[in-house]
Amino acid sequence: MTYIAKPPLHHPSLQANRVGYTRRDYEGRVSTLCAGCGHDSISAAIVQACWELDIEPHRVAKLSGIGCSSKTPDYFLGASHGFNTVHGRMPSVLTGANLANRELLYLGVSGDGDSASIGLGQFANALRRGVRMAYIVENNGVYGLTKGQFSATADTGSRSKKGVVNNDNPIDLVGIALQLGASYVARAFSGDKEQLVPLIKGAMTHGGAAFIDVISPCVTFNNHGGSTKSYDYVRQHNEAVSRIDFIAPAEEITASVAPGEVVEVRQHDGSLLRLRKLHEDFDASDRYAALSYMTQRAARGEIVTGLLYLDPLATDLHASLNTCATPLAALGRDALCPGSAALEKVNAALR
Numbered sequence: 447m448t449y450i451a452k453p454p455l456h457h458p459s460l461q462a463n464r465v466g467y468t469r470r471d472y473e474g475r476v477s478t479l480c481a482g483c484g485h486d487s488i489s490a491a492i493v494q495a496c497w498e499l500d501i502e503p504h505r506v507a508k509l510s511g512i513g514c515s516s517k518t519p520d521y522f523l524g525a526s527h528g529f530n531t532v533h534g535r536m537p538s539v540l541t542g543a544n545l546a547n548r549e550l551l552y553l554g555v556s557g558d559g560d561s562a563s564i565g566l567g568q569f570a571n572a573l574r575r576g577v578r579m580a581y582i583v584e585n586n587g588v589y590g591l592t593k594g595q596f597s598a599t600a601d602t603g604s605r606s607k608k609g610v611v612n613n614d615n616p617i618d619l620v621g622i623a624l625q626l627g628a629s630y631v632a633r634a635f636s637g638d639k640e641q642l643v644p645l646i647k648g649a650m651t652h653g654g655a656a657f658i659d660v661i662s663p664c665v666t667f668n669n670h671g672g673s674t675k676s677y678d679y680v681r682q683h684n685e686a687v688s689r690i691d692f693i694a695p696a697e698e699i700t701a702s703v704a705p706g707e708v709v710e711v712r713q714h715d716g717s718l719l720r721l722r723k724l725h726e727d728f729d730a731s732d733r734y735a736a737l738s739y740m741t742q743r744a745a746r747g748e749i750v751t752g753l754l755y756l757d758p759l760a761t762d763l764h765a766s767l768n769t770c771a772t773p774l775a776a777l778g779r780d781a782l783c784p785g786s787a788a789l790e791k792v793n794a795a796l797r
């Protein structure tokens with residue numbers, strides 16, 4: 447694959463975070479996506495979130511499938527672990543990596559074609575099993591890489607660039623994530639960095655399966671009138687139900703807030719999410735209410751964004767399988783070959 451490397455030099459006065467890295471240390475290669483593609487804004491938000499979270503880049507594993515969206519891990523976190531899988535297969539590879547080493551932070555990046563068409567089964571099962579990860583779908587309603595065919599998330603009645611009407615019913619990945627038990631579910635817009643960065647920070651520090659559907663316009667194939675995933679359409683129909691402020695465990699809580707104005711939720715790692723409710727009747731602690739709210743609003747053509755559901759005390763697949771805490775690669779010979787007495791005990795238990 448051809449790529450353009452970024453010059454490693456940066457200005458000596460660039461601010462470093464608590465672990466000594468500047469924002470540039472979280473960047474990747476120069477993007478080869480079309481200028482204005484929503485996916486590039488999501489990459490920038492990931493860079494910002496990881497820098498602000500003081501994550502050491504080598505503690506992150508970024509995985510993706512195939513598509514313009516799945517190419518983006520090349521454009522951020524250049525010093526992290528990376529695995530570009532087969533189309534739609536990112537969730538199972540991520541699950542395997544996570545089970546082998548729970549000490550890394552897993553970031554899955556995918557597209558609507560990658561996750562809602564060929565990879566729908568993989569998407570569903572990773573969320574259902576509570577794999578600890580931040581799973582981001584960069585949703586543009588089309589297969590951008592293969593020249594703009596409708597994807598399974600394209601809304602009924604939306605038009606392609608050539609005027610073809612989509613008659614199929616759309617798959618709503620947020621609805622599926624809520625139904626299947628994801629414990630952190632959000633929808634965002636690539637054009638709203640202020641909303642997106644804290645949502646990514648919350649997802650990366652969450653203790654279970656976190657999913658963010660980011661509407662990310664494809665400027666080349668799906669940004670015309672008639673598209674419901676264009677910049678204009680999303681800006682006009684975006685209904686944010688909440689804004690979140692993310693406060694890391696080590697951070698001092700300065701501003702106090704009046705009761706009722708915000709809901710404060712502490713996650714298992716000590717981070718605090720301050721949820722500023724923008725809609726009185728919305729409750730992010732009730733997954734069924736969130737599903738019903740979102741479906742009703744979607745029927746009116748509104749795109750509900752924000753943190754839609756959060757279970758702050760969620761656990762993950764490791765807890766349900768009771769796996770070994772040490773990364774498999776770090777297990778020594780004695781742990782891997784415990785001897786014939788241990789084998790005899792296992793065999794006896796099976797008789």
Ligand SMILES: Cc1ncc(C[n+]2csc(CCOP(=O)(O)OP(=O)(O)O)c2C)c(N)n1
Binds near residue numbers: 557564586588
């Ligand atoms: C097994 C397989 N089937 C089909 C393809 C062709 N293909 C490549 S990318 C893609 C769709 C990508 O769409 P999406 O995930 O929405 O990413 P986008 O380019 O829109 O960001 C398809 C069908 C492939 N690479 N592999």
Ligand code: SF4
Binds near residue numbers: 483
């Ligand atoms: S084809 Fe669409 S999705 Fe792909 S890089 Fe261009 S604008 Fe982005």
Ligand SMILES: [Mg+2]
Binds near residue numbers: 586587
């Ligand atoms: Mg797509």
